[in-house]
Amino acid sequence: MRMDQSVEGCAYLAVHEDVVGKVLEQMPPGETLYELADLFKVFGDATRVKILYALFEAELCVCDLAQLLGLTQTAVSHQLRVLKGAKLVKFRRDGKMAFYALADEHVRLILGQGMAHVTEDEARNG
Amino acid sequence: MRMDQSVEGCAYLAVHEDVVGKVLEQMPPGETLYELADLFKVFGDATRVKILYALFEAELCVCDLAQLLGLTQTAVSHQLRVLKGAKLVKFRRDGKMAFYALADEHVRLILGQGMAHVTEDEARNG
DNA sequence: TTATCATATGAACAGATGAACATATGATTG
DNA sequence: CAATCATATGTTCATCTGTTCATATGATAA
Numbered sequence: 001m002r003m004d005q006s007v008e009g010c011a012y013l014a015v016h017e018d019v020v021g022k023v024l025e026q027m028p029p030g031e032t033l034y035e036l037a038d039l040f041k042v043f044g045d046a047t048r049v050k051i052l053y054a055l056f057e058a059e060l061c062v063c064d065l066a067q068l069l070g071l072t073q074t075a076v077s078h079q080l081r082v083l084k085g086a087k088l089v090k091f092r093r094d095g096k097m098a099f100y101a102l103a104d105e106h107v108r109l110i111l112g113q114g115m116a117h118v119t120e121d122e123a124r125n126g
Numbered sequence: 127m128r129m130d131q132s133v134e135g136c137a138y139l140a141v142h143e144d145v146v147g148k149v150l151e152q153m154p155p156g157e158t159l160y161e162l163a164d165l166f167k168v169f170g171d172a173t174r175v176k177i178l179y180a181l182f183e184a185e186l187c188v189c190d191l192a193q194l195l196g197l198t199q200t201a202v203s204h205q206l207r208v209l210k211g212a213k214l215v216k217f218r219r220d221g222k223m224a225f226y227a228l229a230d231e232h233v234r235l236i237l238g239q240g241m242a243h244v245t246e247d248e249a250r251n252g
Numbered sequence: 253t254t255a256t257c258a259t260a261t262g263a264a265c266a267g268a269t270g271a272a273c274a275t276a277t278g279a280t281t282g
Numbered sequence: 283c284a285a286t287c288a289t290a291t292g293t294t295c296a297t298c299t300g301t302t303c304a305t306a307t308g309a310t311a312a
Contacts, residue, residue, distance in 0.1 A: 019186070019190075020190060023182075032241070036244050038170075039240050041171070043166035043169070044166040044168075044169070049162050049163045053152075053153055060146075061258080063258065063259085064146060072301080074302070078260085078300075080259095093309095095309060096258045098260090106239060109239050113235045115158070115162055171269090173270080189287095189289085200289090203291085206289095206290095207291085221279065221280070222287060224288080
């Protein structure tokens, strides 16, 4: 059976009102979804991912990171600021230098899950 | 006086050559890191996060998604293409309609970890 | 103090990106 | 067949983003 075809969308929706309602109930609030997207946005840059993976093993200063990754000090500093803003890294100051490290286990877990997804795709498709 | 912004770097590196070496050994290849960043980039958009969370509960057609999230059909379709390209959603066609669902458990796990990070921050900071 | 080092910041430019509009494709119905 | 529906795609455009250059800040050493 078919419902009215309003200008607002397809006729199918009405048939699945229950499913749609259930989905709406389970959806996190819009603001939370924005924050979640902002978090992943921080992971979504090769330079920042490199920095995070470099910090997987040990804390490093800005200059070490720059040399290690073949980046300028400025670029690293800018990205560290972003990472710090997202609470993905913590830092301590020691004299002239600033040492950065991963903030917590979430960062490792998120990177690990992402890596699993990427490498599984590679294993499947060549 | 202009600072040296090349990768030549600070004097500190030599002191920690062992650490740097260890980090370099553990680093995934550059291409993998780019793929990882590209994966997270897909998660890093509010519209796509909304779509993924809507698909947490049930598979939905494009039109349902559009109405559910208050988006145009075009916008949803474009983003679904991106999600499909990253293998985050799978789809099946049924007549005129295309039903989309989350591709695998990785997607749920990544979203879950991200959500945990976001909500923990909120719990800590108000 | 001055000089130098490590890092951070501000401005500007190039490239990426998401949304809207119009249109195309592919399936179903009459 | 033509008409309609659900979805997909191409183009344009405004905005966002990352890098570089120039400079500032803050700490240390001479």
